Amino acid sequence: MARLLVALVTLLLVVGAGSSASAAPRQLLPDEVEVSVTRMTPLDPQPGKTLRMSGTVRNRSDEDVTDLQVRLLLSPTPMETRSQIGTVVAGGTEKDGPPTLAVSEPIAVLSPRSSTPWSIELALDELPLTFAGVYVVGLEVIGTGEDGLAQRVGLTRTFLPWFPEGSVEPTRLAWLWPVSTVPDRALDGVQLNELTAAEMAAGGRLSRIVTQAGDARITWVFDPNTLQTAEDMIDGYELAGGDEATVGAGGPAAAEWLAAVREAAATQESVATAYALPDATALERAEMDETVIAATERAAADVSAELRTRVEEVLAWPIGGSTTPGTMRLFRDAGATDMLLSDTTLPATPALTYTPDGFTTWGGLPVSLADSGLSAALAMPQESRGDALLARQRFLAEVAMTAGELPDAPRGIV
Incomplete structure (x- = not known):
């Protein structure tokens, strides 16, 4: 009987160890999940309005990813020059900001090569939009890494023009x-x-x-x-x-x-x-x-x-x-x-x-x-709804920053 109890205890320990190992979060990669933005309103953000964004997240890996959530990042200050727009589009990180209170519903499990929708909604008055200008927003996907901490697994950047009524002359x-x-x-x-x-x-x-x-x-x-x-x-x-x-x-x-x-x-x-x-x-x-x-x-x-x-x-x-x-x-x-x-x-x-x-x-x-900036925006890929929206937001950012350069001097651009 003693030998049988020892054998059973040993078996339970082995099985328990195996179960614990398989349940542990695995190592995640920074670009494991692709996040696209297919809707962003309003076109003309103003005080009192609500920012609504939605899109899809897609698991690019061959394994399940778990405990996902999309959250909105916002640059602390607006961009200073139009050249920074191209830098951000090319992947520049200098205007990346901290997370805001805007987060999507949690996504428990995302199967390999599959997609699921996400959405975020937040009153613009709740965002720290201190100055008029064009802000960089990031849609960051976070998951749980093997250390149990939140870890970035996907990121897409775009632009949020913020020019309250009367702050600039229209371009x-x-x-x-x-x-x-x-x-x-x-x-x-x-x-x-x-x-x-x-x-x-x-x-x-x-x-x-x-x-x-x-x-x-x-x-x-x-x-x-x-x-x-x-x-x-x-x-x-x-x-x-x-x-x-x-x-x-x-x-x-x-x-x-x-x-x-x-x-x-x-x-x-x-x-x-x-x-x-x-x-x-x-x-x-x-x-x-x-x-x-x-x-x-x-x-x-x-x-x-x-x-x-x-x-x-x-x-x-x-x-x-x-x-x-x-x-x-x-x-x-x-x-x-x-x-x-x-x-x-x-x-x-x-x-x-x-x-x-x-x-x-x-x-x-x-x-x-x-205008070379507008031409670059129109030349961006637009085969998918997500690509088209990113091109649209860059175009709006280029026009808005042109107006913001000389707020009291309206100009024309082609």
């Missing part, structure tokens, strides 16, 4: 909405492929450009080549390739798309670009000025004919937003009424500590300067 924002595609038509009118047809069909890139503009106050920028291609496709067209002629199938989509374009352009300002957006800088260097002149001087008339709406202005839009003084003179002499360049092409001299107005002149030609 004027000019939206240029380009409508163009890669030229895919031969000189004899034969379509080289069905790329343009696919882009004009419902859900295609050109179709989305028109539908997503909605009622926003924008300036349409039309490439006459794209409009003429749509017009030519409506009555039927041939496709290149093979010994026998192949008839394209994109006529109905082109007709529907062009009708939508005409309806949209009837109520908004429109400008034309040079035909097929030529690489004017390269052509000017190759002494092919006549090609640029021909593409520019009839652009407004061609766009007017296709839209059935009078268009008088021609926007010179060099490839990449940069060019040479010779090309700028060429565009001006060819009849361009405005030019769009990157703000890095014509920087302010001497350098300024704030964002200057995005409109200037060069040799008598009005020049619009595309």
Whole structure:
């Protein structure tokens, strides 16, 4: 009997030890959980309003993660310069702040490769938003590590603009909405492929450009080549390739798309670009000025004919937003009424500590300067709702910080 009791006690000790070991929290990794933000309101945070954020957390590992919670971090002070926005987007930690009182409901277990929603809600008056400006917010996922203490397992950063009513003068924002595609038509009118047809069909890139503009106050920028291609496709067209002629199938989509374009352009300002957006800088260097002149001087008339709406202005839009003084003179002499360049092409001299107005002149030609910060925000990935929201918040942060640089001096940016 004694031997049996010893054996049973030994067995219980072994089993007990094994159970305790398997239940102990395992070592967690800092990026084991991916947290996305798919909703953040209000767009214009003000005193008396409530901050609401929600999204999903996803277990990226091959093991369960337990005892999770999402909590809101807030930078102690607003950012000082616009350059810090890019630093934060790139993963910079200098503006990371401590946790706030805003936390999600606990998540007991998250299985491998699975996701679950989270949400946070807190009155903005309860956050330490001491000064007007753009704050960095972090959505931090914490779990329980092997030492039993809370440990970060995921983090996403975004921005919270905080400008109570009357604290700054609003920034004027000019939206240029380009409508163009890669030229895919031969000189004899034969379509080289069905790329343009696919882009004009419902859900295609050109179709989305028109539908997503909605009622926003924008300036349409039309490439006459794209409009003429749509017009030519409506009555039927041939496709290149093979010994026998192949008839394209994109006529109905082109007709529907062009009708939508005409309806949209009837109520908004429109400008034309040079035909097929030529690489004017390269052509000017190759002494092919006549090609640029021909593409520019009839652009407004061609766009007017296709839209059935009078268009008088021609926007010179060099490839990449940069060019040479010779090309700028060429565009001006060819009849361009405005030019769009990157703000890095014509920087302010001497350098300024704030964002200057995005409109200037060069040799008598009005020049619009595309803001590099806004361009970077629009270039961010937007394939998912979470990515789109991060891009939106960066865009809002760029605009808000521009206003905050000189609160009493409104400026315009492109």
